[in-house]
Amino acid sequence: MLSQPLLRLVSAVSRRRMKLLLGIALLAYVASVWGNLINMRSIQENRELRIESRIEEIIEPLREKIRDLEKSFTQKYPPVKFLSEKDRKRILVTGGAGFVGSHLTDKLMMDGHEVTVVDNFFTGRKRNVEHWIGHENFELINHDVVEPLYIEVDQIYHLASPASPPNYMYNPIKTLKTNTIGTLNMLGLAKRVGARLLLASTSEVYGDPEVHPQTEDYWGHVNPIGPRACYDEGKRVAETMCYAYMKQEGVEVRVARIFNTFGPRMHMNDGRVVSNFILQALQGEPLTVYGSGSQTRAFQYVSDLVNGLVALMNSNVSSPVNLGNPEEHTILEFAQLIKNLVAVRELLASTGCALCHRCPGAPRILSQECLLPTVDQEIRVSDTTRLEWVWLNCVSKMWACPDPHFSQLQCLGWSVLAPSCLLPAWTVGQDRG
Numbered sequence: 001m002l003s004q005p006l007l008r009l010v011s012a013v014s015r016r017r018m019k020l021l022l023g024i025a026l027l028a029y030v031a032s033v034w035g036n037l038i039n040m041r042s043i044q045e046n047r048e049l050r051i052e053s054r055i056e057e058i059i060e061p062l063r064e065k066i067r068d069l070e071k072s073f074t075q076k077y078p079p080v081k082f083l084s085e086k087d088r089k090r091i092l093v094t095g096g097a098g099f100v101g102s103h104l105t106d107k108l109m110m111d112g113h114e115v116t117v118v119d120n121f122f123t124g125r126k127r128n129v130e131h132w133i134g135h136e137n138f139e140l141i142n143h144d145v146v147e148p149l150y151i152e153v154d155q156i157y158h159l160a161s162p163a164s165p166p167n168y169m170y171n172p173i174k175t176l177k178t179n180t181i182g183t184l185n186m187l188g189l190a191k192r193v194g195a196r197l198l199l200a201s202t203s204e205v206y207g208d209p210e211v212h213p214q215t216e217d218y219w220g221h222v223n224p225i226g227p228r229a230c231y232d233e234g235k236r237v238a239e240t241m242c243y244a245y246m247k248q249e250g251v252e253v254r255v256a257r258i259f260n261t262f263g264p265r266m267h268m269n270d271g272r273v274v275s276n277f278i279l280q281a282l283q284g285e286p287l288t289v290y291g292s293g294s295q296t297r298a299f300q301y302v303s304d305l306v307n308g309l310v311a312l313m314n315s316n317v318s319s320p321v322n323l324g325n326p327e328e329h330t331i332l333e334f335a336q337l338i339k340n341l342v343a344v345r346e347l348l349a350s351t352g353c354a355l356c357h358r359c360p361g362a363p364r365i366l367s368q369e370c371l372l373p374t375v376d377q378e379i380r381v382s383d384t385t386r387l388e389w390v391w392l393n394c395v396s397k398m399w400a401c402p403d404p405h406f407s408q409l410q411c412l413g414w415s416v417l418a419p420s421c422l423l424p425a426w427t428v429g430q431d432r433g
């Protein structure tokens, strides 16, 4: 038998042990719950990591594609000079998407100016200036100059008008409105904002000239009701408007009388002799020489004209200035040149009246520091060579083309449409000479 004190000792020890055991069990329980929690969290984290890496796997090729697309959409612009705020001008070019206007736009942009092109796209083409779209110095507005325009500019090159005979005779009333109301609107804008305006006039203001060559002091010989009157008289009144605004309102004006011009971006179907002959040769047709072919023209390359326009705009000469190549050729000579370069079957001499001679006369110096490019002997001599070069490069490539219709062919900027897309043929009876 155990004594009473011994029994008390034993029960006290087992109570303590019980407490200890209970404490240990509680700790073990807490530890296991904690462990489970940690385990669950790491499982969840693992799962999340797996999902994230799967998403990455799917997204990465897409990211790659976006990078490629971004690279291909990043527009590469022709090199543009940096001009300080003081030298940089805000320049409006009306008709800036056309043949001459787009080359002028190129020069002004590359010189570092801010250029706004306004065009109604009747004869202009967006693709002529598309290489500038998105550039911070460039803006393209689809607008008809017959409606007023409210913008802020320092200089206006006013070129908006159809210029080839079939185009301007297509809608003579519209041609008249463009050259009269359109010019009034641009002169109004020039007056409002204090801009200088250069009018792209034409050698056609001399009409069917009785004087040869036609210097700027010749008043011309124009039939006011002839087939070309909408253009000839439209440009004559546009010149009159310029000088009225100059005298009455103090607007600074420059007037360029532009002679025959050729070069890239000229529409093959615009109806003028260079494009007509090239197109006819491409299609294996005879060249249509109107009349005897003894009528003369002097063809200038478009970049020479553009340099002349910019030189004139920035000169102090406010009287009209002829811009053209003084090297004169008969149309027959021109046809022969093409005939010698390409195997053309025959030359067609029509019976139409074609006695007109057109040549800008001796080139003149605008001011001491501003020499018109037509004065440059090298350019004069090389013009025929350039024509041959354009001709050889375009034509030889096109002859090699397997498409018999030369549909939508692009060659050095010349666009050739399929025969079915051509404008109605330019007929002999419409020509003055």
Ligand SMILES: O=c1ccn([C@@H]2O[C@H](COP(=O)(O)OP(=O)(O)O[C@H]3OC[C@@H](O)[C@H](O)[C@H]3O)[C@@H](O)[C@H]2O)c(=O)[nH]1
Pocket (backbone or CB within 6 Å): 163, 164, 165, 201, 202, 203, 204, 258, 259, 260, 271, 272, 273, 274, 276, 277, 288, 289, 290, 291, 295, 296, 297, 331, 354, 356, 358, 426, 431, 433
């Ligand atoms: O197929 C043709 C086309 C034209 N010609 C002749 O080639 C000469 C030039 O005619 P174009 O149609 O090329 O141009 P034009 O000289 O008559 O007028 C042009 O010149 C100056 C620009 O300012 C004008 O915008 C434009 O009308 C004319 O004598 C014409 O009779 C042909 O012999 N065959």
